Amino acid sequence: MSAGAKSIRLTDEERLDWLRLIRSQNVGPRTFGDAHAALEALPALARRGGGSLVPKICSREAAEREIESCRKLGVTLTAIGEADYPYPLQMIDDPPPLLAIRGHAEIFAKPRVAIVGSRNSSAAGVKIAQQLARDLGHAGFAVASGLARGIDAAAHRASIATGTVAVLAGGQDRIYPCDHLDLLDDVLTTGVAMTEMPLGWEQ
Numbered sequence: 001m002s003a004g005a006k007s008i009r010l011t012d013e014e015r016l017d018w019l020r021l022i023r024s025q026n027v028g029p030r031t032f033g034d035a036h037a038a039l040e041a042l043p044a045l046a047r048r049g050g051g052s053l054v055p056k057i058c059s060r061e062a063a064e065r066e067i068e069s070c071r072k073l074g075v076t077l078t079a080i081g082e083a084d085y086p087y088p089l090q091m092i093d094d095p096p097p098l099l100a101i102r103g104h105a106e107i108f109a110k111p112r113v114a115i116v117g118s119r120n121s122s123a124a125g126v127k128i129a130q131q132l133a134r135d136l137g138h139a140g141f142a143v144a145s146g147l148a149r150g151i152d153a154a155a156h157r158a159s160i161a162t163g164t165v166a167v168l169a170g171g172q173d174r175i176y177p178c179d180h181l182d183l184l185d186d187v188l189t190t191g192v193a194m195t196e197m198p199l200g201w202e203q
Helices: 012-022 035-048 060-073 105-109 123-138 151-159 178-190
Strands: 075-079 098-103 112-114 142-145 164-167 192-195
Touching: 012 035, 012 060, 012 075, 012 098, 060 075, 098 105, 098 178, 105 192, 123 142, 123 151, 142 151, 151 164, 151 178, 164 178, 178 192
Parallel strands: 112 142, 142 164, 164 192
Antiparallel strands: 075 098, 098 192
8 A cells, every 4th residue: 555545444244245246247347336235236237238137146155155265275355445455456447356365465565566577488587587586675675476487486586585476377275386386385474475366266
């Protein structure tokens, strides 16, 4: 969250409504002022839009199960506007309404820089990525990357000591590539893993 930006705090019930809304059929990644009202309005909106079928709405039970599964993994579902939601991400078109975040979310208070590149990287490329990541980390930046092989992994490994952000392609329980599970464990000692994807989602 940037200096001076105000944060909100969802109640458990509001978080449940937001999760139900984004897990419902044909609902895109939009910012909702009142998720509960939107859930109640979905059937009427579908009919007004010419839809013959009422959209399938995520049940309360399914959303509660997902929240409980997240809790067991140490994952927090963080909404737009909450303190742990990365502020610059709120500025993009259609930011994810909820992020699944695991680790040390206070790292988002640091300025961030992304280092990404080829999975099939050269030795020279890996060395340069490592040096950049290490220097940026020591300069006070959090290095963000995608946990992929090659340049991404090199950037993460070189900035673990100062804190790094792993942006996951799938759900928090579907780490890709699977041989980077140990790397992610190291990332989480000081940094954070984040994704907009639900549990069970594979790349």
